[in-house]
Amino acid sequence: MLDHDTIRSFIKVAECSSFSKAAELLHKTPAAISYRIKTLEDDVGTQLFLRTTRSVSLTPAGLHLLDQCRMWLSWLDSVPNELRQITDGIERQVNIVVNNLLYNNESCAALLCYLHQKFPFTQFQVSCQIYMGVWDNLLYGDCQLAIGATGSESLSNNINILSLGDVEWIFVMSPNHPLAKGADTLTEEMMRPYPAINVEDTSKNLTKRVAWLLPGQKEIKVPDLDSKLQCHLNGLGVGFLPRKLCQPYLDSGQLITKNIQNSRQPSQLSLAWNNEKDGQIVQHIVSLFETNDPLIKGFLDLITPGSAKSKV
Incomplete structure (x- = not known):
């Protein structure tokens, strides 16, 4: 018919x-x-x-x-x-999850354009997740590869890891914030009256990572890192942001930093991929990160330079 x-x-x-x-x-x-x-x-x-x-x-x-x-x-x-x-062993569908910390619009578009030209008959999908939500999508979703999985050790035997380095954190606030004119080192009692600005973990199956929050402190949750930055710039609250993200605003005086009693440790981030679902395309993306190809450098903007890479 x-x-x-x-x-x-x-x-x-x-x-x-x-x-x-x-x-x-x-x-x-x-x-x-x-x-x-x-x-x-x-x-x-x-x-x-x-x-x-x-x-x-x-x-x-x-x-x-x-x-x-x-x-x-x-x-x-x-x-x-x-x-x-x-x-030929080329995947029909490749799903990539990117940590909110490393998501870069321009780099994402450039990577997708490159992949589409090289593998024109493959469907590509990119999603953005937060903290353990990246691992959740890799372990329980349909993603084959994650850019920015937290930690430097695999959570599963079928997941390979390539360490990307660390994201360093710094405690910041607007120069117009009430705490800005006070002591250089802040105590919990000083900070508790003011909201903490946080991005919520998107994990559905794994235990969510608890963001920085003092007992009894008000929390304001925003959907992404850019929104959190804007809240800090507008003097809405206090909290940690990636050092490299903040540096231009610290240099311009739009943000200031303070010491607190318990600083946040650097976050180790990795490239992770499912070795039971990988094919030529996933392996090709892995090779771009292994060789520090210019195509993927935008994803590493917040990573501390010189962080050693290791493959598990």
Whole structure:
């Protein structure tokens, strides 16, 4: 009923609004095209075109079939290449999860453009998660590779690890914040009256990481690191931010730093991938990180320079 030639004929008539023009473009006779479309309408039991002496237009059913046929034709045309890709060990779908700390719009777009050009028949999907949410997507979701998994040790035997380095943290606030004019070292009693700005862990299955928060202190949760930074710049609250993210604002005086009794330790981050789901594409992405390819440098903007890499 809907063989390759019938689909092409139907689409061409719909696009040209003419049997004769479609026939000319397809190098067939108008009678052959008309017969094929009439046979299709008989097979589906529905009129697909409204015909007048001057024009041909689609019925509502015809409009629906046109959308479907375009998808089918695209799929039929891509099948040979997709099958060769599967035979060559190239993944049909690659899902990547990126830690909110390392997510970079420009680098993400550049990587996707590169991957699409190199592997045009693979579907790519990128998501952004926070703290243990990265591991959650890798262990319990459908992601094959994570950029910025927390820690330098694998949580599963089937997950390989490549250490990326550390993100250093610094306690900051706006120079207009009430605590800004006080002592250089702040006590819990001094900080407790003021909100802590935090980004919530997105893990659903693993134990969520507890953000910096004092007992009895108000917490304001925001969805991402950029929102947290803006809250600090506006003097809404206090808390830790990556040192490299803050440095331009510290230099300009838009943020200041204070010492506190219990500083936050650096966060170790890693590239992690499932060795039971990896194929040529995942391995290719891993090699980009192993060789410090310029394509991925934007993901490492907040990583301390010179951090040693190790592979597990």
